[in-house]
Amino acid sequence: MHIGLLRRLLALMLGLAAVPGAAQVIGGPFLDAAIPFDTDRGNNRGVLDRPRPELDPPGLRVGAFRLLPSVTIGAGYSSNVYATRREPVGDAFLAVAPNLAVRSNWARHQLSFDAGAAVRRYVRQARRDEDAFHADLRGRVDLGEGNIAVRARVQRAYEAPYSASFTDGTVDAVPFVTATGEVSGTVQATGLRATGFVDLNRIAFDNTRARSGMTIDQRARDRDEQRGGLRLEYAVTPDAAAFVQAMARRTLYRRARSADGANNRDAGEWRVLAGATFDLAALVRGSVGAGYVRRTYRSGSYPTLSGVVADARVSWFVTPLMTATVAVQRTAEDAVAPGAGGYLSTGGQARLDHELLRNLLLHAEAGWERNRFRGTDRRDDLRRVAGGATWSCNRRVVLTADMARTRRRSAGLAAGQSFAEVRALVGLTLRG
Numbered sequence: 053m054h055i056g057l058l059r060r061l062l063a064l065m066l067g068l069a070a071v072p073g074a075a076q077v078i079g080g081p082f083l084d085a086a087i088p089f090d091t092d093r094g095n096n097r098g099v100l101d102r103p104r105p106e107l108d109p110p111g112l113r114v115g116a117f118r119l120l121p122s123v124t125i126g127a128g129y130s131s132n133v134y135a136t137r138r139e140p141v142g143d144a145f146l147a148v149a150p151n152l153a154v155r156s157n158w159a160r161h162q163l164s165f166d167a168g169a170a171v172r173r174y175v176r177q178a179r180r181d182e183d184a185f186h187a188d189l190r191g192r193v194d195l196g197e198g199n200i201a202v203r204a205r206v207q208r209a210y211e212a213p214y215s216a217s218f219t220d221g222t223v224d225a226v227p228f229v230t231a232t233g234e235v236s237g238t239v240q241a242t243g244l245r246a247t248g249f250v251d252l253n254r255i256a257f258d259n260t261r262a263r264s265g266m267t268i269d270q271r272a273r274d275r276d277e278q279r280g281g282l283r284l285e286y287a288v289t290p291d292a293a294a295f296v297q298a299m300a301r302r303t304l305y306r307r308a309r310s311a312d313g314a315n316n317r318d319a320g321e322w323r324v325l326a327g328a329t330f331d332l333a334a335l336v337r338g339s340v341g342a343g344y345v346r347r348t349y350r351s352g353s354y355p356t357l358s359g360v361v362a363d364a365r366v367s368w369f370v371t372p373l374m375t376a377t378v379a380v381q382r383t384a385e386d387a388v389a390p391g392a393g394g395y396l397s398t399g400g401q402a403r404l405d406h407e408l409l410r411n412l413l414l415h416a417e418a419g420w421e422r423n424r425f426r427g428t429d430r431r432d433d434l435r436r437v438a439g440g441a442t443w444s445c446n447r448r449v450v451l452t453a454d455m456a457r458t459r460r461r462s463a464g465l466a467a468g469q470s471f472a473e474v475r476a477l478v479g480l481t482l483r484g
Contacts, residue, residue, distance in 0.1 A: 087236075087247050087283050089339040089365070093291060093331035098367055098375040099405040099413060107411055107444045109483035113157075119484070120153040126452075126479035133177045134223060134263075135213035135460075135471045145174045147477070162192040179224050179261075182210050198239040203251075205232045213473075214460045216395060216423040216432050217388050219268060220469040224260040226270070243287040253277040271307050273388065278302040285329070292330040295341070299323045303386065317354060317393050321347040321384065323361060338366035345384045347394060354393030357384050357426050362398075373407040389466055391428035398422050399434075411444040429464035450481040 092101070112119040126147040132140035151168030170184040186207035193200050211218050211226040219226060234251035255277065257270035281299030288294055301321040327341025341364065347357040362382040370376055382398040389395075399421035406414045416439040423432040440454035455476040462468040 087249055087281060087297065089329060091329045091331055091337050091339050091365075093337075095291060095331045095333040096335075096337050096367075096369050097372070098337075098369060098377075099373065099407045100375070102407070104410065104444070107447055110447055112484060116157050117163075118155045118157055120155065121484040122151050122153075122481055124149040124151075124479050124481040126477055128475065128477035130473060130475050132471055132473040133174065133180050135218075135469060135473065137469065137471050140471070140473075141177060143174045143177045143180075145172050145180075147172045147479070160194045162190075164190045182225050182227070184208050184210060184227075197241065198237065200235070200237045203232065203234040203236075205234075206230070213471075214434055214458050216397065216421075216425075216468075217386060218468075219260065219270070219388055221262050222260045222268060223263050226257065226260050228255060228257045228273075230255050245285045245287075245293075246282065247285075248280075248282040250280045251278075253279070272305070274306045275386075276304045276306070278304070288328075291332055292328060294328050295326065295339075297325045297341070297343075299325075316351045317386065318350040319347050319393065321345065323384075325361065325363060327364075334369060336366055336368050338364070340364040340366065347384050349393045351393075353427075355427050357394045357396065359384075359396050375405045377401075377403045377405070379403075385423075387425055389425055389428055389430055389468065391466065392425040392430065393427055395423045395425040413442045415440055415442075425464075425466070428466040430462065430466040430468065431464050432460060432462045432468065434458065434460045448483050450483070452479045452481070453477070 109120055109122070112121070124147070126149075127144065128147065129142065129144045131142045133143045134141055147170065149168060149170040151166070154165040156163040165188070167187040168185065170182065172182040172184075174180050184207070186205070186209075188203070188205040188207075190203045191201065206229065208227055208229045211228060231254045232251060234249060236247070236249035238245065238247045240246075253276065255273075255275055257273045259270050260268045262268055279299065279301045281297065283295055283297040285293045285295040299322070301323075303317070303319045303321070305317050323343060323345040325341045325343035327339060329339040331337040342360065342362045345358060345361045349356070360382065361384070362380055364381070365377065365379040367375055367377045378400070379402075380398075380400045382396065384394055385397050387393060387395050399419065401417060401419040403415060403417035408414055417437070419434075419436040419438075421432075421434040421436075423430075425431070436456060436458045438454065438456035440452065443451045445451060453476075455474070457472065457474045459472040460468075461470045
């Protein structure tokens with residue numbers, strides 16, 4: 053019975069993957085998932101889930117809190133720093149990422165704080181240097197069979213050049229700051245769980261420069277995102293549940309693309325998703341959902357964006373030392389390309405994690421992404437292959453090595469930049 057169910061799940065995922073469009077599996081979304089799926093019912097232990105107390109960082113106890121300081125020092129190389137098709141420029145870089153995590157030790161309720169930075173310096177191409185940071189405060193109050201949680205976060209990050217929303221032709225890195233405030237809650241009854249959330253997000257981009265030296269004004273991308281959603285889950289069996297989810301999003305740009313406001317991309321969106329979550333002992337764990345999205349723009353300059361959406365992630369526990377994971381996602385995203393309000397993004401990723409030794413983990417992955425723009429003739433296709441290793445020398449020292457090749461091909465009358473990049477990175481993490 054389990055094998056037959058597995059085949060049906062894989063067939064459904066392949067069917068979802070065949071739907072035209074593309075996802076942010078490679079490029080990465082600006083905002084986190086609205087309501088992350090909690091599919092772990094304690095029936096399986098994946099390679100990355102397996103407890104290794106002898107390798108956990110020692111941390112520092114301060115009263116009712118535990119402090120987990122760390123710093124990662126790395127060196128890497130990019131074969132195509134400026135993401136160009138012709139005459140790519142390669143360069144090496146150094147990276148430093150200090151971080152401090154604070155966790156409460158209370159039996160009930162929870163309070164946590166994470167703060168850190170990620171500094172990258174290229175040897176010759178200083179225009180691509182990065183200075184990222186983040187600070188994330190979370191709190192949860194447990195109330196009987198439910199809880200209420202709040203979150204406040206601010207982060208400065210850099211847009212991936214292979215993202216479909218990346219501004220082509222830039223020389224400098226493209227930084228953006230995201231500030232988020234969120235309230236969420238969960239209520240559980242016999243066989244039923246309801247999870248809801250409301251969040252406010254402000255996204256602001258720094259200006260960047262073109263290869264000609266001219267400044268590219270990014271203020272027309274600054275926006276506020278207001279989101280709210282509700283998910284209802286019903287446990288059909290102790291190992292599986294059915295769910296239905298609805299979400300609404302309102303996007304308000306702080307500056308129109310044109311002076312007369314005709315190209316204002318303010319929009320309203322609703323999305324529904326239905327599916328199942330499962331955790332079958334010694335076999336698979338995950339969630340599979342499909343639904344529909346409709347995004348309507350205030351300005352008549354942009355056509356309504358609508359279509360099928362999907363969100364699926366399934367982990368197959370091949371052996372106790374090997375976990376295979378497949379993810380498929382289809383979403384609606386905002387676009388930077390002239391004439392386009394947004395695009396449908398469909399993508400997928402397959403990853404294999406293997407525990408070669410208890411303190412030596414290997415991984416390999418392959419991903420694809422397809423972006424179809426509405427309102428302009430442009431189609432983007434991305435492919436990515438990657439692999440790496442993590443070696444925990446002891447509780448305080450971790451060594452990592454990763455390599456990835458990413459290729460983007462853009463076609464159509466309004467095509468963006470096509471290019472390929474190989475990136476390698478080795479790192480040393482010291483934990484307190």
